Amino acid sequence: MEEKKLDLNSVIGFILIFGILMFMLWQNQPTPEELEAQEQAKQEQVEAEKKAEIKTETFETSTEDFSVTSATDSLKLEGLKNKLGAFAYSSTLPSASNKETRVETELFDLKFSNKGGFLSEVRLKKFDNYDSLPVYLIKDKNIGFNINFGTTDSRILNTQDLYFEPTISENGDNTVVSMKLKVSESKYLEYRYELKPDNYMMDFTIRSQGLSDVVNSSQGVNLDWKQKMIRGDKSVEYENRYTRLTYQHDGGKIDKLSPTSDDDDVEEDVTWLSYRQHFFSSILVSEKPFKTVDLISENLLESGDDDAEFTKLYSSKIPLELQGGELNAPLKFYFGPTDNTVLRQYDYSLDDSIPFGWGIFGWINRYVFVPLFSFLSGLMPYGFAIVVMTILVRIVMSPVTYKSYLSQAKMKILKPEINEINEKYKDNAMKKQQATMALYSKAGASPMAGCLPGLLQLPVFYALFQFFPSAFDLRHKSFLWADDLSSYDTIAELPFKIPFYGDHISLFPILASVAIFFYMKMTTGQQAASQPTQEGMPDMQKMMKYMIYFSPIMMLVFFNNYASGLSLYYFVSNLITIGIMLVIKNFIIDEDKIHAKIQENKKKPKKENRFQKKMKDMMEQAEQQKQMQNRKK
Known part of the structure; x- marks a missing residue:
């Protein structure tokens, strides 16, 4: 009798548990909108797999593709994977919030953009402009710093649209800012900035780790550096005459683009590029000369525009070399005054970027007037x-x-x-x-x-x-x-x-x-x-x-x-x-x-x-010929 009661209670218990489970499933069933989203995600995944198999379609990424997401949101993660491939991982990290990382030194107040990993703001703390406002070399999106590359799954990506993870550390007295665009915790593209005390020159390295099977080396990797030069003098027209893109190439030759009109050039074996805004410069130095650089200078100043914010737009396109499928470009960035005393402290003849004049005129300035006036x-x-x-x-x-x-x-x-x-x-x-x-x-x-x-x-x-x-x-x-x-x-x-x-x-x-x-x-x-x-x-x-x-x-x-x-x-x-x-x-x-x-x-x-005798003889001969012609007439 007791066994029958036990069986009956068990049956009732199972029925109750089953009822509760059914009720919970009914309560949590997907809405029609969620069912539609799941179906769309499945279709996108199938299409992506088909395209990956035939490898004939190429994705061109845009800023809208990289919205902030959570690693727990599988649908969004799958959508990012379809568009970014291996680099979708970078958008799942906490740094993917379009924020900036700020660092201060004795000379700089810097901001690094998590989106793109580049310096988004550079303020020189020791200087003011003519209107007593701070001197900014980079500010308010006047900078474009981007690496464009293809991937092995037929995508074209731009680092300026991808999220980097920042870390700040110390290397002795130096401050190291590392911005990593991650495929995983051990695979990434890194911008490494090392700031030295009381120094306008910072080490800047572009390197990759474990990306040889991700980056398509046959498509090439290009660095694009664009910068609008911020007005800093009282007379913008006068300032614009001395605002110029200057570069060193072919083992020490100095050339420059026109300061008065739009200009462009293609140079080989370029050691450094100077984006000069009269009294201040942004200079990119390469330890190993760039094989080729496409240079463009565009004049932004219109006649009579006394309130102009920018004077020129400089642009440089630089192919970066891959070694074993990996990037390793040791560079340097100089942000500071176009001051002969300061620039001569460095080993790259950066003082040649100062317009002292060509030939004997430059020689007189360098070796006579500069030391004398100093x-x-x-x-x-x-x-x-x-x-x-x-x-x-x-x-x-x-x-x-x-x-x-x-x-x-x-x-x-x-x-x-x-x-x-x-x-x-x-x-x-x-x-x-x-x-x-x-x-x-x-x-x-x-x-x-x-x-x-x-x-x-x-x-x-x-x-x-x-x-x-x-x-x-x-x-x-x-x-x-x-x-x-x-x-x-x-x-x-x-x-x-x-x-x-x-x-x-x-x-x-x-x-x-x-x-x-x-x-x-x-x-x-x-x-x-x-x-x-x-x-x-x-x-x-x-x-x-x-x-x-x-x-x-x-x-x-x-x-x-x-x-x-x-x-x-x-x-x-x-x-x-x-x-x-x-x-x-x-x-x-x-x-x-x-x-x-x-x-x-x-x-x-x-x-x-x-000489005088020869001239006299020539004149006498000419006079004789003239007299003979007159006689014939």
Whole structure:
């Protein structure tokens, strides 16, 4: 009887348990929407397997494909696998939240984007812009840093759309930021940044581990680095003239793209690339030269756009080499000032990225003006250093000034005799020329002697023209009424903008223009008075008279937006030159003595050199041929 009761209770218990299970299954049955999603996922999986078998379809990934997911959400995980293949794993990690990783050093405030693994913000902590705002080299998505590659399952992926897992560690005194794009815990693509104390150069390595069976080496791996250059100077047009993409290639050659227009080039064996924004640079250095680089510079500045945020867009496409199916590219990144003193600390000739000028002009700046100005600015304020350097330059060049003025004085004394020769042989150009040359030879004078000293000064003139706009030390240094010697000074703001001049009035260019007017009045006027008028030739006196007024106007307009340090130099230089010439004229050169010396020279027999004799023979032969032709006629 008891056994029957036990069996009956067991049966009832089983019935109750079965009922509860059925109730729970009914409560948790999939909704029609969930059933539809499951069916769609199955169909996508079947289609993916078919495509993987025939391997003829290629997926091009996009940002929307990589939304944040949870590892427990199997449906989303399967969807990601269909689109990302092995790299779906990276989107299941906690870092896949489109957040940034922040790191600070003595020099930098940095942000690394988990999405893409690249530096998304670089602030230089020791510098401010003209408007007292922080200096950012990278900010607000002005950067594009992407590796494009194919996979063995026929996909094309872009690292800028994939999620990297960040870790921060210490290596001695260095801070290491590792950004890993993972296929699994032991397989990944890594960006490794190593920051050193008080150093603008960071080690940057691109390497992979265990991806030889994931990355398709036959399709190639390309690094694309794009960067918009953030405006940082008061005059954006002036800044844009010195914003340039410069690079070193072929074992040390330095080249650059155009700073004034869109430009592109393809170079081989590139050692470094410098994205320069006037006074600050982003430089990528390769321990092993890049085999080829496609370079593009695009001018973003439109005429009259004084409020522009960006000046240029630089772009470089760099094929990366695979070794054994893996990446290993030891690189370096420099983010810092375009300062000769700082850049020379590194071993890659990075100071060649500073526009000191080509050839002899660059040589003069590097080995004369840069050391000289560095020495003087260490002893006195920067404005006074410019004045003292100008005085020293003019003193060194004073012998050239003396030679030029002496030649002009000789030509002025000989002018009456030249006019007599012109009148005597006005119908015979050949005789006139022969007589003129003979007079110059006997008197020891030459019309070219006044030009040569001026030509000798041109390298110095051009070198300084390049030096001041590139002198980082002048940045934000004040002198008298100028707030910043690396930019224009302002004594008045205009309510309108004058084409080619601007919307302000700078005083240093005005002073420089006045000084150059009086300087040219003395030199050009003297030279014009000494030059005889040649028949059939332009009236030099009239041309020089125009130059006396044209040059100051050009100085006034052109330099209104230039660095006030450069205008200060020309102002002081012309003042000193005027002073030197007044001393030469009134205390050194005696025109009566020069005239007496010329007369003595004319009495002495003058031995012709080989060149003069040859020229004389040629002129005589030409004269004889002309006479024979006239007789035949």
